[in-house]
Amino acid sequence: MPDHDNSSRTVTIPTCDHGPVTVWEPDWCTGSDSEHQPGGYRVDISHASPEHEFTVSTSRGTPVVLRVCFEQRPFTERPPGHVPFVNVELDGDWHPHGSDDLRRLADALTAHSDQLRNLADRLDGLTNAFDATQGGHARGDEP
Numbered sequence: 001m002p003d004h005d006n007s008s009r010t011v012t013i014p015t016c017d018h019g020p021v022t023v024w025e026p027d028w029c030t031g032s033d034s035e036h037q038p039g040g041y042r043v044d045i046s047h048a049s050p051e052h053e054f055t056v057s058t059s060r061g062t063p064v065v066l067r068v069c070f071e072q073r074p075f076t077e078r079p080p081g082h083v084p085f086v087n088v089e090l091d092g093d094w095h096p097h098g099s100d101d102l103r104r105l106a107d108a109l110t111a112h113s114d115q116l117r118n119l120a121d122r123l124d125g126l127t128n129a130f131d132a133t134q135g136g137h138a139r140g141d142e143p
Contacts, residue, residue, distance in 0.1 A: 006067060018042040021075075026084070028070050047072045048087070066090055 004040045009025040029047035049070035069090040
């Protein structure tokens with residue numbers, strides 16, 4: 001993704017509270033109307049990159065586990081402030097993350113993957129015990 005400092009683009013967005021507002025537009029911004037919200041409030045102006053989807057392969061397809069995108073809100077007074085951040089969609093809601101937050105999220109996901117591996121090992125034990133008690137036959141298939 002291009003470095004936002006290399007952009008010389010600006011965009012003028014008509015707002016209902018400050019009239020036309022001209023803002024610098026990062027190279028990574030998609031520039032869609034939903035981000036720039038013509039006719040909205042200046043505080044609602046945001047820049048967002050395309051979403052990156054993290055998927056997993058399952059026996060029933062490839063669902064999206066989480067989505068992330070770069071975002072910046074040049075006129076917000078709420079955290080994380082005016083600096084770019086990564087917005088992470090988890091459980092249907094978006095959560096702003098700074099770089100330290102992303103590292104903590106990565107650590108948590110690594111811990112979850114370790115737990116899944118432990119559950120896989122336990123499942124192997126349960127499956128082997130089941131097979132041993134069933135003599136290698138599934139229920140209803142006994143001779």
